[in-house]
Amino acid sequence: MCGVSWGKGGSPRRVTWWAWLSYGVIVAEVVGGVALWFGDGWTFADGVQNFLVTDSLLAMTFALCGALVAWRRSHNPIGWLLLCGGAAHATTVLLVGLLSFGLVHGWTEPTLGVIVTAATASWPLGLRLFIPFALLLFPTGTLTRRFRPVAGLTVVIAVAFEWWSLITTSPYSVGGPPPYTGAFAIPVLEPIRPQLDLAAIVVPMLIDVVVLAVRYRDGDERQRRQMLWLMLAVLCAVPWAPFGISATSLQVLIFLQPVAMAIGLLRPQLFDIKLVVSRTLLYLLLSGAVVLLYSGVVLVFDLVLQSRLGDIGAALVALGVAIAFQPGRAWLQRGIDRLFYGDRGDPVRALRNLGDRLRRDPGSLDDLLTAVRESLRLPFAAFRLDGRETATSGQPGGRVEVLPLLSSDNGDVELVVGVRQGQSRLDPEDLRVLGVLVAPLAVAVRATVLSAELQASRQRLVSAREEERRRLRRDLHDGLGPTLSGLAFTTDAARNLVTVEPAGALELLGQLRAHANAAISEIRRLVDGLRPPAIDELGLVEALRQQADRLSYRAGGDPLRIVIDAPGGRLDLPAAVEVAAYRIVVEALTNAAKHSAADHARVQISVSDELRIEVADNGGSSSTAWAPGVGTASMAERAAEVDGWCRSGPSPGGGRVSARPPARCRGRTAARGLPVAHRRPRGDFPGELGVRDGKARDDAEVLCCHG
Structure with missing residues (x-):
């Protein structure tokens, strides 16, 4: 079920059939395992202790999100990896149910050992291989050359921890202590098992966090928005940190990752994720800063001054923290807004960045739009003349805002900027900064167009001059040239007849006069075409x-x-x-x-x-x-x-x-x-x-x- 090809050769109907068939098999495994477990009289508490509840939640979450992604984005391997992760956890659920069934019905201990070994080896494939690989490929589904060594490291880590799962004591304790163990268990390694189990989950995720950070830095606006959903999932897990991160609690929180990936791939514009992440990050940082500041001051009094704070001292410390709260909040807000929204909170900085770009390359309208778009983290920007885009930057799509820039006889020039996905319109802060940038943009557009017009005018002048020369050459060659040639021939004929036939020579001289008058008229016509002589x-x-x-x-x-x-x-x-x-x-x-x-x-x-x-x-x-x-x-x-x-x-x-x-x-x-x-x-x-x-x-x- 996990061997489905995500190439472009399969038909959409066949791919859909495979996706939902895989989901159905996973659901059947989970339902069967849970039915066997509770059918044999085990309690919900026993299920929690043996990770049955955890694996069931993870299997259903991974399977549903994977089926949706594979259905709508069949060429993206992330959906199929999520389905494989769900299948790994569902297999563990089914095997744990068989384990409980075998205990009740008196199966032999070697048989139960094989079941425990298979159950122990199944679920790590989901958390330590398939899910890290899905995170590594998110959101494009492709593995670039620079990340191939990271993929190899992920496989090595998954194999190492898979081997570790097989040689340590199984966590399943149904039937009372001692717990049933896998076929390759080494009891002497049991004391460090919790730490290594936690590391087996955290280490691949830390690697993926670094990869996602690099992808976020190098990605376009859409890819960044998709990865922000994963960041939101991580931020939702942060408040659990003060209560300790055990393997069980971390596994429960992991179900947010496939949900975030599914939304990021299918509906990244569901709402303004930038606003949600920025506010969540702000309040988490503020809460942490307040706790650390208060605890630090109390610790200083306890350790350095060798005295404990009384009620008045504690109140003064709390007052100091409250006084520092607002400046700290404003400072953090500016930093987070700059991370997600660029310079919209600092119009002076945006203006300075635009000026720097103008000094480096004043002649490129596309680069100018890129500076505006990057300064405000906008997906698209363009100059539009009478409904026709003449310069663009970024990827068009979605809603746009239009700001008038120049008005002239040739048409109105407008600045068109794309609205961030998840927003219905630009925020007032964005419009305020764009209002400040309109004036230098208008000057830059005017200067660029003047330069282009000057170059175009020079080309037209050269073309007009050459065209005029061609016309004069044609008129001289076709009009005045034959007339002057006729004058020369008539003059030669008259000279030949002047001694032998004077009367014929006189007749030719009359024709010569007529030809000369025609030449004079042709010259006047040419001169009048250049400039009316009456003016001079x-x-x-x-x-x-x-x-x-x-x-x-x-x-x-x-x-x-x-x-x-x-x-x-x-x-x-x-x-x-x-x-x-x-x-x-x-x-x-x-x-x-x-x-x-x-x-x-x-x-x-x-x-x-x-x-x-x-x-x-x-x-x-x-x-x-x-x-x-x-x-x-x-x-x-x-x-x-x-x-x-x-x-x-x-x-x-x-x-x-x-x-x-x-x-x-x-x-x-x-x-x-x-x-x-x-x-x-x-x-x-x-x-x-x-x-x-x-x-x-x-x-x-x-x-x-x-x-």
């Missing part, structure tokens, strides 16, 4: 007036009166801002001329810290938002390229376009990923198109500003 020749305002005059005459014959209200003279603006303003105003006027019934449009331009552009027409009011098109998107992109914004939409009198390019270049980009907190006025128009809408969000480029 006339200035921004006069260039706009020139373009407004051309747009005043519509194709349908209806005139459009355009008024430009702007400062006189040339405006002192960066070159990129001039081009952006020119393109925005021309596009807005073109839209008014083509797509509205307006007969009047007004352009207002003013300069302060930013260039204020307002283009309004009287094309009639509408409550319908403008559908985003190529023109409106182009205006938004032009403004975004120089770190400005542009809005367009209907107004009470007609249409309106507002733009705010900077008067001085600030140079930014709308990079992908996390945004930089950026000021942007909220819209005055329904359905406004912001600078981050559409393509501008992904493809805006930083343009170097000159002038």
Whole structure:
């Protein structure tokens, strides 16, 4: 029944059948042994003296917990080890029942000796081999290379104490003294039997405690929570220490271990185990400290001062202990909270740790989240942008708390932290520390994103420059190149005809003039594509007036009166801002001329810290938002390229376009990923198109500003 494979080849139904069949056999053994015992007239006190009650409790506890774990976690060997431990104790119960039955019915002493030997050899396998191995594998069920020597030592200790059980006098005393002994008993070793029996149980457990401590230190949040259940079982045994730990009392307390392992494997989030363990540990330490402090002071008076305390002295000592209780409790509470909850009780320490991590590696958002998660012992942390996690640390799962971090045009950045298993939400202490950490986290995120955006902008600038060079090369090669080649061929032909056929040469010279005009037009087209020449020749305002005059005459014959209200003279603006303003105003006027019934449009331009552009027409009011098109998107992109914004939409009198390019270049980009907190006025128009809408969000480029 204990030879079930926990590999992944068996079907779940077959594994379940084996688990519960094993449990049924163990229960049958216990019931049979108890029935034989009490059926032969032995009392409950006799059962306690012969460990029948102890072995029955251990067998049933191990079997039930093992069956549940093997049923729900069939690939984890811990459940099967618990079943084997239960089977070992159940076999002892059955054999002790047979022993009592044999005594009543007159079985021979050699037969009874064999039964006693088997009973004595059975139960140690549970406490000294199977259970220590289960603890050694807890909670993952795997044995790493570093713990293989410990597993070998556990086997050696189990074999040694198994041999010891066979050569010492049996503990079973049914039938009166002297007790029946095993076949290999050596009576001379009887005086030290109680001490070695206790050591046989305690030594493997101490080894497992060390292993579990190492696993707790190296484990993740879930594994630590699982191991805390075992720690709670140990703490529950501590109050029994003042009454002495005998083999019997320790065996009774051992039943908490399989219960703790079963809960840790099946329901580790049953409740906040960290809170329970921390409070239990705190009160046990406080109780022990109070007893030790009071006893120590009394002992000092008795031994050093050679006098005994009277009632007044005892009262003063008790008062001193009471005065020291609160500071001691606070100190212990801080230490235990730091062990289980990190730095949530010390925001300054958490802030300092975050600062140290920032100084070591300021560019990694994942490392930043790891610092926050480890500082508060949280299972998960992430930065989320518009519902999409952009940086994470830890394992997601369970409940989360969301804290706002940054708000900008590209989206809202939130800090998402996972709630510890067993908790429904974070404690106020956690939220208070996170509130302190939000400010430096926001600064760190902003700095990291700025760095990423700077790198992205450099890459886009290089790409834009190379793309522009490619376009110029294509235009020169495909447009101006053939024209100039034609000029050269025509010139050669004219030179060949000038002496033999002057009339043909004159005709070719006329064609040469036409080709030259075409080349000049192509060059002008290329230059106009780079930068409107009217801006350099006339200035921004006069260039706009020139373009407004051309747009005043519509194709349908209806005139459009355009008024430009702007400062006189040339405006002192960066070159990129001039081009952006020119393109925005021309596009807005073109839209008014083509797509509205307006007969009047007004352009207002003013300069302060930013260039204020307002283009309004009287094309009639509408409550319908403008559908985003190529023109409106182009205006938004032009403004975004120089770190400005542009809005367009209907107004009470007609249409309106507002733009705010900077008067001085600030140079930014709308990079992908996390945004930089950026000021942007909220819209005055329904359905406004912001600078981050559409393509501008992904493809805006930083343009170097000159002038």
